[in-house]
Amino acid sequence: MAKWSDIDPAEMQPESLMMTYGFRPEWSEGAASPPIFQTSTFVFPSAAVGAHCFEIAYGLAEPLPDEHPDLIYSRLNNPGMEMAEDRLALWDRADTAALFSSGMAAITTTLWSHLRPGDVVAASSPIYGGTHHFIETVLPQYGIGCIRFDVHDDAEVIADRIAATGLRLGMVYVETPANPTNDLIDLQMCAGLAARFSSPERKVPLAVDNTFLGPLFQHPLEHGADIVVYSATKYLGGHGDLIAGAALGSHAMIDPIRAMRTFVGNMTNPFTAWLLMRSLATLGLRMERQAENARKVADFLRDHPKVKSVNYLGHLAAGNSQFDLFQRQCLGAGGMISFEIAGGRPEAFRFLDALRLFKLAVSLGSVDSLAEHPASMTHCEAGPEANAAKGITEGLVRLSIGVEHPNDLIADIRRALEAV
Ligand SMILES: *Cc1c(COP(=O)(O)O)cnc(C)c1O
Numbered sequence: 001m002a003k004w005s006d007i008d009p010a011e012m013q014p015e016s017l018m019m020t021y022g023f024r025p026e027w028s029e030g031a032a033s034p035p036i037f038q039t040s041t042f043v044f045p046s047a048a049v050g051a052h053c054f055e056i057a058y059g060l061a062e063p064l065p066d067e068h069p070d071l072i073y074s075r076l077n078n079p080g081m082e083m084a085e086d087r088l089a090l091w092d093r094a095d096t097a098a099l100f101s102s103g104m105a106a107i108t109t110t111l112w113s114h115l116r117p118g119d120v121v122a123a124s125s126p127i128y129g130g131t132h133h134f135i136e137t138v139l140p141q142y143g144i145g146c147i148r149f150d151v152h153d154d155a156e157v158i159a160d161r162i163a164a165t166g167l168r169l170g171m172v173y174v175e176t177p178a179n180p181t182n183d184l185i186d187l188q189m190c191a192g193l194a195a196r197f198s199s200p201e202r203k204v205p206l207a208v209d210n211t212f213l214g215p216l217f218q219h220p221l222e223h224g225a226d227i228v229v230y231s232a233t234k235y236l237g238g239h240g241d242l243i244a245g246a247a248l249g250s251h252a253m254i255d256p257i258r259a260m261r262t263f264v265g266n267m268t269n270p271f272t273a274w275l276l277m278r279s280l281a282t283l284g285l286r287m288e289r290q291a292e293n294a295r296k297v298a299d300f301l302r303d304h305p306k307v308k309s310v311n312y313l314g315h316l317a318a319g320n321s322q323f324d325l326f327q328r329q330c331l332g333a334g335g336m337i338s339f340e341i342a343g344g345r346p347e348a349f350r351f352l353d354a355l356r357l358f359k360l361a362v363s364l365g366s367v368d369s370l371a372e373h374p375a376s377m378t379h380c381e382a383g384p385e386a387n388a389a390k391g392i393t394e395g396l397v398r399l400s401i402g403v404e405h406p407n408d409l410i411a412d413i414r415r416a417l418e419a420v
Contacts, residue, residue, distance in 0.1 A: 014090040018281040022086040027079075036274040037080045042071040074270065076262050081273040085246075087280050088236065091215035092228055094248035098258040099273060103211065103231025104130045105266040106245030110229055111135070111171065113260040114205055114253075117143030119170025122162055122193070124185045125150045126390050127175040128209065128231075129378055135173070144170070150390070151183040151322075155193050162197065169197035174225075175209040176218075176329075180338040180374045180398040181391045182311040184325045191224025205253060211235070211365070216287040217332035227253050234365030235335075238279045238286050244268045286367060286403055290335030293409060294401040300410045301339050306347075306417050308340040308395065335401040336364060338374070344394040347420045348373050351397060354419035357404060357412040364400035369409055372398050 009017055023034045044050035049070055055061035056069045057076060063069050071077050081099055089097040100106040111134065115121065123135050125148040135146045147161040162169050172194045176185040187208065194204040205226035210218055211234050220228050230236055232244035245268075247257050261267050268276070298312035314333035316323040326333075341347045352360050358371040362378050372378060374392050384394070401409065 009090055014087075015284045017090055018087055018283070021090065022083040034080065034083060034274070034277065036270050037074075037078055038270045039078075040074050042073065044070060075265055075267060078267075078270050078273065080270050080277065081268055084268075084273045084277040084280070087277060088215075088232075088246055089248055091280075091283070092210075092219055092221055092248050094221055094228065094254075095250045096254045096258075097246055097248040098254055098261055099232070099268040099276070100245035100247070100261065101266045101268055101272075102243045103128075103229070103233055103245035104134075105261075105264075106229045106231075106247045107131050107209065108134055109260050109264060109266060110207055110227055110247050110257050111139065111173070112264075113257045114207075114227075115139070115144050115170040118167055120145040120147060120162060120165045120167035121171050121173055122147050122149060122158055122169060123173040124148070124175055124178065124190075126178050126181065126379065126382075126392065127173075128179060128211075129381055131173075131175070131209070133381065151178070151185060155189050155196075158193060159196065169194075169204050171204060172206045173209075174206065175212075177212050177313060177334075177336070179212065180311070180336070180379070180396065182313055182336065182338065183391075184313075184322050184329070186325055187220055187223040187225060187329050194224075194226075212336055213330060213332070213334045216284060217291070217334050218330050220329075221249065223329050226250070227257075232276055233363065235287055235290075236279060236283065236365075237276055238283065238365060238367060239275075240363065240366035240368060242272050242275050244272050244276055287335065289403045290365075290401050291332050293403070293406045294335040294337055294399075295333065296406040297399065297401055297409055297413065298337050300413065301337070304414075304417060306342050306420055308342050310337065310339040311391075312337045312339075336398070337401065338396055338398040340393055341395045341397060341417075341420060343420070345373075345376070348395050348397050350420045351416045354416035355412055356415075357408055358399065358416075364398075366400065367403045369402035369404055370400045374398050 028035050053070050053072050056063050085097040085099050145165050145167050149158045172190050174185050174190050191206050194206040198204045207227040208220035208225040210228045211231045227249040230246040232246050295314050301307045301310045316326050358369045361370045362372045375387050375394050379392050
């Protein structure tokens with residue numbers, strides 16, 4: 001009898017595979033739904049098998065083509081973690097994925113694994129505060145420099161900035177759309193830049209933080225990226241109840257990251273891996289609904305007299321170079337909006353304090369709608385002047401749209417704006 005476990009994943013879309021792929025009920029007493037493999041270690045069937053597992057783990061032997069080496073210890077591998085990784089990889093059509101204890105664990109381990117002293121990272125701006133701090137403050141202590149570029153800089157300007165450091169380019173690191181302005185960075189341009197500084201001995205990877213749109217509405221690996229990283233805390237987890245991260249790409253790119261993870265010990269745990277796997281089954285449903293809701297909320301905000309401007313990808317108009325980029329590299333506008341309230345910080349705070357359904361909280365991508373004030377919260381480290389130059393003004397509010405009824409979300413915003 002044909003079994004779901006025999007399905008070739010290339011035959012189907014990820015939505016159809018999230019409940020089955022990579023799991024065989026016969027491994028778990030016939031359970032239709034995978035159990036949580038809450039174990040630290042695994043029993044070897046014989047000493048010889050145990051020795052062979054270690055040879056493979058330490059790269060002293062290659063696994064045979066159809067061989068699935070036995071599991072050793074949950075810092076290296078765990079069945080639930082591997083299943084969640086295999087399923088996540090399908091969404092981005094990546095060869096492989098590695099799960100981490102947080103998005104920052106995935107990002108920092110990716111940087112550590114591919115950079116060496118004497119390298120410079122070219123990173124887009126603005127980026128996530130934790131990543132910004134790590135690149136600007138921590139990496140320089142290890143002899144790794146950084147240069148920054150934004151949506152207005154072309155490849156020549158960036159190449160000149162890299163050359164001026166006198167260091168070797170080690171990685172191009174990009175967040176697109178940018179948080180919280182939704183500026184789009186040209187991935188093809190970045191891939192060209194990375195290729196220009198690559199040599200036969202060393203490929204300069206392009207890494208993309210795909211947390212905002214992925215993996216439903218943007219597939220960076222199809223636009224020249226080598227590594228995709230996620231804060232799985234956000235849309236992938238999607239319920240505001242876990243912290244996790246992921247790095248995806250080819251084996252050549254991800255294997256060193258996974259090896260570093262083994263020694264740093266920042267893998268995800270069995271329960272979180274199980275929660276993530278469960279979340280992946282509804283990823284498409286959630287993100288589609290969040291995107292539909294976001295469109296309605298963004299349209300409402302655009303027409304409101306107390307709103308100065310709205311940053312929403314679905315409002316980009318033809319003739320704008322950002323619109324061309326959106327058409328080329330995005331598949332949807334997603335669920336993130338920021339908008340500027342007429343006035344400044346007092347008006348933004350009054351609005352935030354008057355919300356009832358939206359929660360006043362950082363983070364994003366959850367089933368519940370969240371609102372925050374980037375200038376004083378997620379982006380406060382840069383300071384008011386640098387922030388204003390990036391469009392992160394005192395009146396700017398960021399919304400992460402959830403799966404509530406859109407009319408209730410709009411009513412909540414309308415009422416809170418009346419309080420301003
Ligand atoms: C939240 C976030 C991160 C950090 O992820 P954690 O899971 O909180 O460690 C990185 N990048 C982006 C774009 C994020 O939104």
